[in-house]
Every structure is written in C-alpha cells, then in structure tokens.
Amino acid sequence: MTQPKTLYAAYAALIETVLTDLVADGVLPAGTSFANVTLEPPRDVSHGDLATNAAMVLAKGAGMNPRALAEAITAKLTAHPTITSADIAGPGFINLRLAPQAWLDELQAIVQLGDDYGRSTMGEGRKVNVEYVSANPTGPMHMGHCRGAVVGDALGSLLEFAGHEVIREYYVNDAGAQVDVLARSVHMRYCEALGQTITIPEGLYPGDYLVPVGQQLAAEFGDQYAAAPEGEWLILFRTRAVAAMMDMIREDLATLGIKHDLFSSEAELQASGKVDASEAWLRAHDLVYDGVLEAPKGKAPPEDWEPVQLPLFRSTKFGDDQDRPIKKSNGAWTYFGADLAYHFQKAQTADALVDIWGADHAGTVKRIKAAVAALTSADGAPPKPFEVKLVQMVQLLKGGQPFKMSKRSGNFVTLADVVEMVGKDVVRFTMLTRKPDAQMDFDFDKVVEASKDNPVFYVQYAHARIRSTLRKAADAGLSPSDADIARLGAEEMALIARAAQFPREIEAAARAREPHRIAFYLYDLAADLHSYWNLGNDRPEKRFIVEQDPELTAARLFLGSAIGQVIKGGLAVLGVEAVESM
Template identity: 80%
Template sequence: MTETKTLYAAYAALIEKVLTDLVADGVLPAGTSFANVTLEPPRDASHGDLSTNAAMVLAKGAGTSPRALAEAITAKLAAHPAITSADIAGPGFINLRLAPDAWLTELQAIAALGDQYGRSQMGTGRRVNVEYVSANPTGPMHMGHCRGAVVGDALASLLEWAGHEVIREYYINDAGGQVDVLARSVHLRYLEALGVDIGEIPAGLYPGAYLQPVGEALASELGERFRDAPEDEWLLIFRAEAVTRMMDLIKSDLAMLGIHHDVFSSEAALQAAGKPEAAEAWLRQHDLVYDGVLEAPKGKAPPEDWEPVTLPLFRSTKFGDDQDRPIRKSNGAWTYFGADLAYHMQKAESADELIDIWGADHAGTVKRIKAAVAALSEGEGRPIPFDVKLVQMVQLMRGSEPAKMSKRSGNFITIADMIDEVGKDVVRFTMLTRKPEAQMEFDFLKVVEASKDNPVFYVQYAHARIRSTLRKAAEAGFAPDPAGLDKLGEEEIALIRRAAQFPREIESAARAREPHRIAFYLYDLAGDLHAFWNLGNDRPEKRFIVEQDASLTAARLFLGQAIGQVIHNGLGVLGVDAVETM
C-alpha cells in the first residue's frame, strides 16, 4: 500500500507530535496516553475545518484546566504553515482552520491513491471472523435472512478496508430435527417424481415447490430403491442429499447478492469430530463446567412432572449471565448452547476476534455465548473480543399494502424474487440505510424511484453524473488536470472537505462495527455534489465545463473525478456498483 498520507491522518500525527513535545516540555506528564484524543470536523462548519478534544481529555492528568492546556496546544499548532487559525471554543475544544492549499493537496492525494483511497492499516492485520447468514439449510434464502446477510457482508468488507484480515463464515445448522423434517419433505417429493399421488403436503413438512427439483433429481439418480423402504433405511441418505442441494441453492441465492463466504462449518461435522466433547473436557479442566442440578424455570410454577436433574452446567454466571447453563440434555444429547459453545471455541482457534450477525429474535442467547467466549479468553490467557450484532426484521411493502408472498417458496418472499425485481444494488444499499437494530420498511415501489428520497438512486446518480460530465468534456477536448487548482473557490473547497472525511469515516465505522455509517456518508457526499452541480443551472460560470476557461474547467474536472473516485470506493465497501450511466 502506498505511503501517501491523507489529511486527517497527517493532522492527527501533527497533534500527536505537539502533545509529545508538551510531554518533553513538562506540560504533560511522562507516559500520558493519547488514545482518547480525537480529530474530526466540527459539528458546526462555521467553527472551522478540524476540531480536537485533546485539551479536554488530557487536562485532568496534567493537573491543569482544559483551557490552560488548550492554550499551550494552540500556541504550537498556530506555528504550522497550513493552519491559518487555532481557536479555543467553550471549555477547551480546539478548532483549526486550514489554508486552501491543504485541501487541494488532499484532492491530489485522492487522485494519487485512486482505488486505495480510504484504506487503512488500523487493523494491523488482526484476524476477525465474521459469521453471518447461517440460515437453516431447509430452503431458499428469504427476506428474513437478507438484512443480516448484507450487514454481515458489508461489515466484513469494511473491516478489510480498515486493515483487518477477515474470515467470512457460514454455520450450517444441519444437526437438528428440522433437517429430519427436510429429509422427509424431500422423500415425499421423490415419491411424487416417481408418479406416486402424494396429495396435500402433510402439516409439519416443508410445502415449497423448491423441493420438487430435488425430488426429481433423486428419483433420477436412485430410481425406485427407496419407494417402499422404511424410513430408517433412507432418512440419513436423504438428509445428506437434501442439505447438500439446499446449500447449493443458498449459495446461488447469496451469489445474486454478491455474497461469498470463505468457510462453511457444519454443525453435524462439528459433532461427528467430537468437538463438543473436547470443549467439555477443556472447560472441566479449567473448572468452568460442573455437574449440578438445573434450577426450575423462573417466574412460573414448574410442570407437575418436573424433577431436578443433574446435568453438566457451564459457569456462565461467573461471566455475567443470570444462571449457569446446561451443555447437555438429560438424555446426553448436546443442548443448542453446548453445540454453539464448541463452535465458538473452534472459530477462536483461527481468529483474534469474533463477530456474529444474528436476527433480533436471538437476543436471549447473546449473554450466554458472550459468557462462553469470555471463559475461553480467561482460560487461554488471551483476550478474544466478541461482538454480536442484532438485526431487526424488514417489513416488505408495495405502496400501502404488504408485499405478496412468493409462489416458489409457498409462504415467504425469496431474495431471488427481490433481486429479479429491483436488482442487487437496490437491495444491498437499502438494507444499509438504517441502523441494523432499528425496524425498517422495504417498499418495492419507493426503492426504484428516481428521486432524492431514494438513497441508492441519489448516490449512484451522483457517480453517473460525474462520469457523464467527464465523457462530455472529453468530447469537447477537455481533460482533468491539477495545474489550475488554485482557481477553485470556497464552494469547491467545501466539496473537498466532505470527500476528505472518507478515510476517517472508514476507520470510525470499522471501530464501531457499523457499515451503515458509510451509506450515510455517501448520501451526504452525493448531496454536496448535486448541490454544487445545481449552482451551474443559474450561474454558468459555476459549471464543471466553462468553455472559455480551459484551466478552470480542467481543475473542476479533476475535482469531479476525485469525488467520483470517493463515491466509487465507498460503494465498493458496501458491495454496490458505481454505475457509469443512469
């Protein structure tokens, strides 16, 4: 990666140098940590270009007031040739104003870095496992999976941009009773393909027509071998075949969304390999599992036939849970928690950090899995950061009416149906226009509107508008050139200020594990671009192409090309195409 330093990184380094000098001067005590010092745009643009909280967060440790420390900091910052003023606001915030050349230099940095602009080494190559989707392999992907799939994939991409090594993982829940139901459903379709009149699909089986091709394929491969055979002869075979074919279908659906995982981990394979047993042994060795009596259900009277049973219990209360959790059932089978605990231990073997993307309906299990990973951290003597992002469901609408279900699936709208209707980019960007923990509506009519109220159109149109202008300019004999950048005025500088925030937006979004911040940022950048463009509607001298001034035109084209590059890079983080025309 090129060593070209972006503006926020350069001025953050400058502030750190000033603070280091103040340590040497005895103003700040030796060993002062600068970890909580921030550099960001002021909330009110009229206050300046950059703002730092350095004096606010370091004054107490220095035994002085924030304002007195701010005066010492500004005295040194004011000596920098590109800083035109360093002012103290309120109790001790420091606002900086930069000379226009600082922003013009950043514009050239965008051009120099190109597709690399915004990439960071913040993650220092730490391996982060992001597990997302992990839908039961019982049918095609539907809208219940879509939002989590997009959030997880965009987060993985964001972390890569911020310098992490990312493992994208999918956990196949193929060891539970629902897979037996799937196998029986496929066997019924197999009989149907052999000419058997199966009548109505029995209650409790999967009715979707998506299983018909699976039954037909198995009928072709197996013939009538299992037509009249008892269930115990065909159940395991049909389980394996059904899971394999459903995963092929799921992978195909995810590919339509631009999603590809690095690792597919099977719950059945995990158990067959004895990983839960190994996890239990490890936990017992570290006194984190004991044999105890599971408490009666809280808040209600236990069933009449309830009896206290001694089970292996994980000491989850030691790590903040409200009760210790059984890892096995009374019949010796693994509980969901026991299997999940072993799975997270497996993931931690090859990662420095774990992130799970779950539906909001799994909120009740967060505390116990966090306790399990905390126990693993303690036992191994290394911190294993673990985060769970909960994603709310999406309500599908068509205008004022709920959207109708898919004929293919029987009772839900598939991701394939959505993409066929509105396209991958619309689905992905729209899913990132709200925080994942917030409820959202997906209106099939609104998401294809060509208006400012449709964020994906608004952002893609900004990029297409720039590309169209560059093509039109080339036809007229103009090309981007930085030679005349000194002709750019305050309106253009304001646009550069917004573009220059992209690298810090990548880092702050990555720290917060919130890819939707990039979608919000792109909408604001697109708004600034459209606003500047609209100046030329009434004032011809503000247009990108001013035929009588070739130098100014070349400079504005250079600016437009850079803004387009930032939009292109930001959309790339989100897995959305930067279109050339609209």
C-alpha cells in the same frame, strides 16, 4: 513512491507531535497516553475545519486547567504553515482553520491514490471471523435472511479495507431436528417422482423447490426406498437434501454478490468429537459442572417439572442470569452446547469474532458472549473481542401496503425473486440505509424511485453525473490533466472537506463494526455534490464546464473526478456498482 498521508491522519500525527513536545517540555507528565485524543470535523462548520479534544482529555492528568493546556497546544499548532488559526472554544476544545493548500493537497491525494484512497492499515492484519447468514439449510434464501447477509458481507469488505484479514463464515445448522424434517419432506417428493399421489402433511416443508431433489433420488435409486422403513433412508436423504439446499443457498447469495470463505457443518463438528473436546476443556478449567437447573420462575413449578442433573456451564461467572445446560437429559447437545463448541473452534483461528444474528436471537446473546469470554480467557489471556450484531426483519411493501409475491417456497418471499425485481445494487444499498437493529420497510416503489428520497438513486446518480460531465468535457477536448486547482474557491473547498472525511469514516465504521455508516456518509457526500451542481442552474459561471474559461473548467473537472473516485470507493466497500450513466 511513498503514498501521501491523508488529511485527518496527517493532522492527527501533527497533534501527537505537539503533545509529545509538551511532554518533553514538562507541560504534560511523562507516560501520558494520547489514546483518547480525537480529531474530527466540528459539528458547526462555522467553528472551523477541524476540532480536537486534546486539552479536555489530558488536562486532569497534567493537573492543569483545560483552557490553559489548550493555550499551550494552540501556541505550537499555529506555528504550522497550513494552520491559519487555532481557537479555544468552551471549556477547552480547540478548533482549527486550515489554509486552502491543505485541502488542495488532499484533492491531489484522492486522485493519486485512486481506488486505495481511504484504505487503512488500522487492522494491522489481525484476523476477524465474520459469521453471517447461517440460515438453516432447509430451503432457498428468503428476505428474512437478506438484511443480515448484506450487513455481514459489507462488514467483511469494510474490515478488509481497514487492514484486517477477514474470514467470512457460514455455520450450517445440519444437526438439528429441522434437517430430519427436511429429509422426510424430500422422501415425499421422491415418492411423488415415482408416480405416487402425495399430500404434504402439516409439519413438513411444502415448497416445490424440493421436487428436483426428489426426482434426482428417484432417478438414482428407483423405488428402493419407497416403502422402506425410515431408518434405512433418513441419513442418506438428509445428506443429499442438505447438500442440494446449500447449493441453492450459494446460488441465491451469489445473486447479491455475497460469498463465504468457509462453510462449517454442525453435524461434522459433533461427529469430529470437537463438542466433547470443548466440554472436557471446560471441565478441566472448572467452567462446566454437573448440577440441577433452577425450577422455572413463577409462583410454582409446572406439574411435569422434575429436577434433573445436567452438565452446566458457569455462565453466571460472566454476567449471565443463570448457568446454562450444554446437554439435554437424553444426552443430546443443546443448541447452546453446540454453539459453544463452534465458537471455541472459531476462536482458535481468529483474533476477533463477529456474529450477525437475527433480532429473534437477542435472548441468547448474553450467554454466548459469556461462553466466548470463558473459552478465550481461562488461561489468563484477555478474552478475544467478540461482538454480536442483531439485525431486525424487513417488511416488504408496495405503494405503502404489505406486498405478497408468488412464491416457490410455499410460505415465504425468496431473496432471488426480490433481486430479480429491483436488482442487486438496490437491495444491497437499501439494506444499509438504516442501522441494522432498527426496523426497516422495503417498499418496491420507493427503492426504484428517481428522487432524493431514494438513497440508492441519489448516490449512484451523483457518480453518474460526474462521469457524464467528464465524457462531455472529453468530447469538447477538455481535460482535468495539468489542472491549476488553485483556481478552486470556497464552494469547492467545502466539497473537498466532505470528501476528505472518507478515510476517517472507514476507520470509525470498522472500529464500530457498522458498515451502514459508509452508506450514510455517501448520501451526505452525494447531497453536497448535487447542491454544488445546482449552483450552476442559475449561475453559468458556477458550472463544471465553463467554455470561456478552460483553466477553471480543468480544475473543476479534476475536483469532479476526485469526488467520483470517493463515491466509487465507498460503494465498492458496500458491494454496490458505481454506475456510469442513469
């Protein structure tokens, strides 16, 4: 069975057909691109049901006045049986009004497609690597990681729903000095497990989450490394500690329903020689050279500054403000050098890359984007699309005041503790209720509040209301099957119109790499549903169940099941459950 084309896709195709006919008629020049033509709901609903900018964006290329081109377009559009009017507004925008049947057809499509309503082939199977979380493997996940984790995971689901193949990746930073600090911290806990009295010195990790790791090593090796020189145990303890921390991190992420397809180790990357290979490739393409860094900016260089020759990446060629070293003076790789090789590796297996970073990494965005542009375009190919999404920190509050919790970490609030307090769905949806680069307050009281001011409750309650109504109707022997949906009126059509925006919202959010748009949309749809529901508070004839009119009841139940389906589908993209009751 052929799947029905959703409303916006159908009318976009209609407009493209009209424009193609105008090319054939000689009104538009041959080869005219329709790429910038849009179809969307008008900002003011009183202007119509759909609006297109076709005349505005194509008039210049056609050498025509926009309004004159708009008249040619509307003449063809009004011949379509479900377009009741096509009005020209302002300098050439076209507003369309649709016959009720267009909305009823969309309602049928929502129910027919079910969980696939809104699913798109836009991505055409292109692979997108989404790298998110990538916290240092030195302890449990804390709330500083939470927002980026949710944004990245929801983005992966969104892109899959929009037709992409997604690789969810976690980059394990296990080659830096912080993992040596971790190993030394574990050695302290190992000695403690052997019966020694310890004091964790400043600079090591104090959290008691390392106690089990130390105990396991003590059980396995006895006192073999208690008094041994660091060189004899550092690598072993580092390896074991990182493995234990990654197990803990996976468990913490699982509490949020977050998973990764791939865990890439920085240490393994360097040991494999891939960083050296990327340097050789860059040198062969004249993108790395040996040079001297500029002195630090200021009136005069610091007294201890000395010019040192280092391998430098030509990042100024790609918009950076200076070329960047990929190695330190001691021959060790810089963070930038290692990241450069890592992205080079990722680019081999994906058509596009997205990194989700904390806002504190904003200063490195320009140079890593320059590097990826260089690595993916040096042989004449266009650079692979690469975006970095910055995520601001979350401030924890309770009753509007900063909130402190008991911590097993020693110095931060764990993600697992927060999920245990308020639940996975509350945390996930709340993290998507603001743009990622905007500051966010997470108030423990507000996120569980049963009110319109709590978006999580408001959206889930809309779905629960619908499901409760359908159960109540079923108990009374009423069903939405075989409904005559032509009985639906203006208020219902407005609700269908909002639901019909879901497929275009999916595609727009996927193009922009912004899953929070779906959370915003769901809130608006829930608001419309609640407003419609409230009509029945004072007017019984407006309720979903009108006992004296089973035919109208069936039509409204059909509508309710469709709205519930859209809410359920949107929440699924965000990784949030559509609850049956509240």
